[in-house]
Amino acid sequence: MNNSILIYIAFVLSILACTQSANCQSKQLNNLDQNITISAENVTIAELLTEIGKKAEIKFSYNPKNIHANRRVNIDATVEPVREVLSKIFEGKFDFKMRGNYVIIVPYEKAEIIGNNHANTKVSGFVIDEETEDGIDDVSIFTSSGTSTLSDEIGAFSIKLNKEDKSVFQLRKKGFKSIYFENTSGSKSKINIKMSPIKRLAIYVERPTVKAASIVSTNSNVHLKTIFPINKSLKAHQENISDSLTRPVSISLYPGLSTYHNLSGNIEFNFALNFVGYNRGINGLELGALSNINKENVRGATLAGLSSYVGGNVKGFQSSGIFNVVGGNVNGVQMAGISNATIGNVEGAQFAGISNHTQKNFNGLQMSGIYNQADTIVGSQFGGIMNLSESTNGLQAAGILNVTSKLEGLQLAGIVNMSSEVDGAQIAGILNIGGNVKGSQIGLFNVADSISGLPIGLFSFVKKDGYMKVGLYTDELFPVNLMFRTGVKKFHNIIFAGADTDIINNENSFYTFGYGVGSTFDLTKLFAIDFDVTGQYITKQVFTNTESILLKPYLGLELNISKSISFAGGATFNAYYFDQALLADEDFNGLRSSYLFDDITDNGNNVWRGWIGFRGGIRYSL
Numbered sequence: 001m002n003n004s005i006l007i008y009i010a011f012v013l014s015i016l017a018c019t020q021s022a023n024c025q026s027k028q029l030n031n032l033d034q035n036i037t038i039s040a041e042n043v044t045i046a047e048l049l050t051e052i053g054k055k056a057e058i059k060f061s062y063n064p065k066n067i068h069a070n071r072r073v074n075i076d077a078t079v080e081p082v083r084e085v086l087s088k089i090f091e092g093k094f095d096f097k098m099r100g101n102y103v104i105i106v107p108y109e110k111a112e113i114i115g116n117n118h119a120n121t122k123v124s125g126f127v128i129d130e131e132t133e134d135g136i137d138d139v140s141i142f143t144s145s146g147t148s149t150l151s152d153e154i155g156a157f158s159i160k161l162n163k164e165d166k167s168v169f170q171l172r173k174k175g176f177k178s179i180y181f182e183n184t185s186g187s188k189s190k191i192n193i194k195m196s197p198i199k200r201l202a203i204y205v206e207r208p209t210v211k212a213a214s215i216v217s218t219n220s221n222v223h224l225k226t227i228f229p230i231n232k233s234l235k236a237h238q239e240n241i242s243d244s245l246t247r248p249v250s251i252s253l254y255p256g257l258s259t260y261h262n263l264s265g266n267i268e269f270n271f272a273l274n275f276v277g278y279n280r281g282i283n284g285l286e287l288g289a290l291s292n293i294n295k296e297n298v299r300g301a302t303l304a305g306l307s308s309y310v311g312g313n314v315k316g317f318q319s320s321g322i323f324n325v326v327g328g329n330v331n332g333v334q335m336a337g338i339s340n341a342t343i344g345n346v347e348g349a350q351f352a353g354i355s356n357h358t359q360k361n362f363n364g365l366q367m368s369g370i371y372n373q374a375d376t377i378v379g380s381q382f383g384g385i386m387n388l389s390e391s392t393n394g395l396q397a398a399g400i401l402n403v404t405s406k407l408e409g410l411q412l413a414g415i416v417n418m419s420s421e422v423d424g425a426q427i428a429g430i431l432n433i434g435g436n437v438k439g440s441q442i443g444l445f446n447v448a449d450s451i452s453g454l455p456i457g458l459f460s461f462v463k464k465d466g467y468m469k470v471g472l473y474t475d476e477l478f479p480v481n482l483m484f485r486t487g488v489k490k491f492h493n494i495i496f497a498g499a500d501t502d503i504i505n506n507e508n509s510f511y512t513f514g515y516g517v518g519s520t521f522d523l524t525k526l527f528a529i530d531f532d533v534t535g536q537y538i539t540k541q542v543f544t545n546t547e548s549i550l551l552k553p554y555l556g557l558e559l560n561i562s563k564s565i566s567f568a569g570g571a572t573f574n575a576y577y578f579d580q581a582l583l584a585d586e587d588f589n590g591l592r593s594s595y596l597f598d599d600i601t602d603n604g605n606n607v608w609r610g611w612i613g614f615r616g617g618i619r620y621s622l
Helices: 003-019 023-033 046-058 082-089 230-242 261-266 580-584
Strands: 035-043 057-063 073-082 094-099 102-108 123-129 141-143 147-152 157-160 168-171 179-182 191-193 201-204 244-252 267-279 281-294 297-305 306-311 313-319 323-326 330-336 338-343 344-352 356-370 373-384 386-398 401-415 416-428 429-444 447-451 457-462 467-475 480-486 492-499 510-522 528-542 548-561 565-579 596-602 608-622
Touching: 023 082, 035 046, 035 082, 046 057, 046 082, 046 201, 057 313, 073 082, 082 094, 094 447, 141 230, 141 429, 147 157, 147 261, 147 344, 179 191, 244 261, 261 267, 261 386, 261 492, 297 306, 306 313, 313 323, 323 330, 330 338, 338 344, 416 457, 457 467, 457 480, 467 565, 492 528, 548 608, 565 580, 580 608
Parallel strands: 057 102, 123 191, 244 267, 267 281, 281 297, 281 306, 297 313, 306 323, 313 330, 323 338, 330 344, 338 356, 344 356, 356 373, 373 386, 386 401, 401 416, 416 429, 429 447, 447 457
Antiparallel strands: 035 073, 035 201, 094 102, 123 157, 141 147, 141 168, 168 179, 467 480, 467 608, 480 492, 492 510, 510 528, 528 548, 548 565, 565 608, 596 608
């Protein structure tokens, strides 16, 4: 009884079983849609299906020859439906028919076997799995002279051996033991080479309570991505060959069209001259008219007209006309016309016309016309528009915006600085925003959760242990004044306004508004001493566009009668500067009856008057 008859019998039995169970369809869906986590390396398809069937409570029906059951596969999937895992195993070439608790595996269409028909080969044969006796596809076969090939889908290969190869070639395949092979069978011989597998298998099943969700890939491997396609042979050799191959010189037109053809991605060169180059790495100098691509490390210099990609580390110098990309660390200098991007750490300098991006830590100098970013900065960031970092120990300077979570040093921005932790100073043309600030803020507006230094600006707000009070007071000119103080005790901003009591009914009544800065020093728990300097504009209710400015230093005492309420009072020295034309106005001229001095300025247009005054009132802490 052949396999096709067995499949047919299983198919009929499953239909009969399904018609007698109302829950059959539901179970099919549950079994095939349940999530499974699987990690398998170099395991045959037959072994894999057996283990999945046990764990997921599924029975598989298939023709072993159709599905190449002895073919070895690698698969990693995290919390994915069984149907999707099967699709990955069979690369979308098979369909899965559900009948009862059976899953019948049938091909969408007959797979074609395409071999490599290399001409002028000296040695040909098959690469075979030592356990299953099946051919192994995509085995890297290469010589010391740089000749290379891949086995086809059935394991067939052919390779030309040069005189310097001495009939020796090597075989590499991920998941199999490496082979160093010497051909002793003569020219044009047919040979079979067996490779031993290295196996690993682990499966975890998560049974669903609801319908399986859509698939989300969990593959976190970082691969070197370029704008230039890399052919299959180059990729296969890189996956199979882990040996460190070195050669002195390479010339390349395009990946695969080079001195060492598809083997170049496995070789480190001392010198490379490229139009578009693709190498394992550089230990020396690389020049590229268009682009340089290195899968691993560069030690020395790589220079390209358009772009430079390095999958590993750079120790030396990397430069390109548009952008540089590094998958590892940089110890040296990166220069690009537009952008530098490094996944690891940078120790040295990055210069770019538009942006520098370092995913981890940066030690040195980052400079760009628009944007700099790094996780931790030890050194300096200079950006024409913006700097971003998780932590900065040094200097952040930007034309518009600096943002960091932790700053030890100086933030300098034309518009805005932002930092959660500051140990140093924030200086901005408009706004500083800080969390815990151990230092000072200098800007038009300053905001902080707490600060140990001084917030110096037009308006400052400190949330914790700050100084914020609103007060109602009187003085010798205006019986009613409202004053708001904000900042810290040692240095706070003062905003105030005042008016005559009859300002609503009398258009000749005066009002005033002004701004100042002040300091308060505690003498005891009850008493504190105040000093401030304010400037205010005085005008009538009917506005007159003339100079009328009163400068007023103040010295006084504050008495705290509770945690929130205090009384304050003291003396003021007043210097009133106004337009001489106001002398003709009886109201302005009669603001005060006596003065310490009353003089006309040298230019004959303005008048200075001075006197000693007072201020007293009540304050409430917010």
